[in-house]
Amino acid sequence: MTSLQETAADDAMSADDIELALDSGPFATWAAPLAALAALVAEAKPARVVSPAEFLRRCVDGGARCVDVRSPGEFAKDAVPGAISVPLLDDAERAEVGKCYKKQGRAEAMRLGLAKLRKRGGLSSLATEAAGEAKVVGVYCWRGGLRSGSVAWLLARRGIDVFVLDGGYRAYKKHLRALFEQxxxxxxxxxxxxxxxxxxxxxxxxxxxxxxxxxxxxxxxxxxxxxxxxxxxxxxxxxxxxxxxxxxxxxxxxxxxxxxxxxxxxxxxxxxxxxxxxxxxxxxxxxxxxxxxxxxxxxxxxxxxxxxxxxxxxxxxxxxxxxxxxxxxxxxxxxxxxxxxxxxxxxxxxxxxxxxxxxxxxxxxxxxxxxxxxxxxxxxxxxxxxxxxxxxxxxxxxxxxxxxxxxxxxxxxxxxxxxxxxxxxxxxxxxxxxxxxxxxxxxxxxxxxxxxxxxxxxx
The missing domain is CATH 3.40.50 (Rossmann fold)
Structure with missing residues (x-):
């Protein structure tokens, strides 16, 4: 099977084609839309990410809707104050996808994760839940990677003013510890x-x-x-x-x-x-x-x-x-x-x-x-x-x-x-x-x- 990097070099897919393929396309054809999604997320990342300090100013101080896409177990231990849990995977699914990543690599883990997500309504349902009635949404995952980037891409396609926590929850915690030094x-x-x-x-x-x-x-x-x-x-x-x-x-x-x-x-x-x-x-x-x-x-x-x-x-x-x-x-x-x-x-x-x-x-x-x-x-x-x-x-x-x-x-x-x-x-x-x-x-x-x-x- 071609790698995500190789697949991304194939003919470009439109955003509509990507979402349609991932939500309802045959499992065997997911390599190309997955690669295209990863490429689009990476391309849009510089314009969407904000520092932990700015993320707190917008969400905690400014009242923007804050969406945590980590697993429920991660969210239960700690989260940004006021955050809403909209997990891409539940705890058991996250563990299963993690094992898949270690044994079969990133591409297969992503395909498995999307298959799990499709059973709960797919990307469209996820985007609706994440956005709610808000017009401005901040999103974060563990380290500011593909989980939060993908949700941000979905929300932006629906006209939402979206921003992503640079470095994710991990960077946010580092920022909190630094506050005590001043x-x-x-x-x-x-x-x-x-x-x-x-x-x-x-x-x-x-x-x-x-x-x-x-x-x-x-x-x-x-x-x-x-x-x-x-x-x-x-x-x-x-x-x-x-x-x-x-x-x-x-x-x-x-x-x-x-x-x-x-x-x-x-x-x-x-x-x-x-x-x-x-x-x-x-x-x-x-x-x-x-x-x-x-x-x-x-x-x-x-x-x-x-x-x-x-x-x-x-x-x-x-x-x-x-x-x-x-x-x-x-x-x-x-x-x-x-x-x-x-x-x-x-x-x-x-x-x-x-x-x-x-x-x-x-x-x-x-x-x-x-x-x-x-x-x-x-x-x-x-x-x-x-x-x-x-x-x-x-x-x-x-x-x-x-x-x-x-x-x-x-x-x-x-x-x-x-x-x-x-x-x-x-x-x-x-x-x-x-x-x-x-x-x-x-x-x-x-x-x-x-x-x-x-x-x-x-x-």
Whole structure:
């Protein structure tokens, strides 16, 4: 059989002939129209592709219809915000076509893919679904290849103003990671577990300050007990996108307040370039609250979580306690469990703070030295007053040209930078660690494979 390149040199086919042949022509005659389609897509590509930044401006900011032609599985893991899934192939079909590509080559894989597509109505049906009622449409696939190019060709034939994401989803993710290398100055808000950091961040938002709520975006409070609310966490790929889009919306001329976090929040990994910005933040504020206030905060959070997910609350507490049992030690673990058995949650919280969380947090805080700006909360705890004090402390430090907070060096153990312990081991190697298949944190210096989520496939 002639190759696509050789076939493309045959007599030119009109666009109508190509679409008709691919939608209803005999399978044996598909080589020529496939080659012609590939040639037309390649010819039109320079005029249609736009950069990831421009694609976001047109789709996310400008409201253009955004069409994701990857498989449903790829789309479910992560997508451009607001994108509509119009897959050329379902997950099983994509796997089958991928195997065909490896064994028989690109031409046969394309023919098989089109045969699968024809069973669902063919190119015409696909174009109708992709366009909807829109007059302007952005299209992307995994790497900006033939999948998105073919759909763009179909839409352009129907009078749609269409553009394609240059480099596809893969380039889009690279662009999102680069966003964290610029943007506003980061001010870290730290403090021991229960100090009210999240409450203070909410108060800062009400006062008009910029806040990046990493725990809220991760649907997790950050500690071993942080998932008690029962909310499902997003995939790592989706979490990275959510963080990047929130960062993209910030005013680069104003500070952004970020809670001191580990490299992961539950099972969500903090994007490496963002985590680097956090480690290198020039200002770090430490919120200090009384033990009574801290215990009250933890009990209030527990009550809120129990209300959100009332079933199996004790089982979830036992599971969370088991995750920290090794570090807590057998005796303290037994005491904590006895407090739970007696229904004395306050005593359990006090013991966990004194015997576990405070020691870990204080050890981490020592890496920041004396440059941490301490803000003491009065009793009763007033989050708005603490927020005011934080803003004032940062302003005074800047005005007095006080030494900047030293960065936490890469390679140091990062447990627990938020004052909240966590299950699993955590050690950062320049912010490029990732989760292995077992769920453990690894530091191999490789790309974060889970953030790529999805094989390249064949376009």
């Amino acid at each position: 943007g506003p100055r980061v001010v870290i808000v730290g403090g021991r577990t229960g100090a009210g950091k999240t409450r203070v961040l909410r108060a800062l938002v009400k006062q008009g300050a910029q806040v990046l709520d990493l725990e809220g975006l991760a649907a997790h409070r950050g500690s071993a007990f942080g998932a008690l609310g029962g909310a499902a966490q997003p995939s790592n790929a989706a979490y990275e996108t959510t963080c990047a889009m929130a960062w993209r919306a910030l005013d680069p001329t104003r500070d952004v307040y970020v809670e001191n976090e580990e490299g992961h929040i539950g099972r969500c990994l903090v994007p490496p370039p963002l985590y680097t910005r956090m480690r290198e933040a020039p200002r770090c504020v430490g919120v200090e609250a009384s033990d009574a206030a801290r215990v009250a905060h933890l009990l209030a959070d527990y009550a809120e979580d129990a209300k959100a997910a009332p079933g199996g609350t004790r089982a979830r507490l036992d599971a969370a306690l088991a995750r920290v049992a090794k570090r807590l030690g057998p005796q303290d673990t037994a005491r904590a469990r006895a407090c739970l058995d007696a229904g004395d949650l306050a005593a359990c919280a006090r013991m966990l703070l004194a015997r576990y969380y405070d020691k870990l947090y204080d050890r981490h805080l020592g890496k920041r030295g004396d440059a941490v700006l301490a803000v003491r909360a009065a009793d009763p705890f007033d989050a708005a007053a603490v927020a005011d004090a934080i803003v004032a402390a940062v302003a005074r430090a800047d005005a007095a040209d006080l030494p900047l907070t030293p960065p936490v060096e890469a390679g140091h153990a990062t447990r627990p930078s938020s004052g909240c312990g966590s299950s699993g081991r955590s050690r950062c190697d320049g912010g490029r660690s990732g989760w292995g298949s077992s769920g453990r944190r690894r530091c191999d210096g490789e790309e974060w494979q889970e953030w790529e989520e999805g094989e390249e496939g064949q376009e």
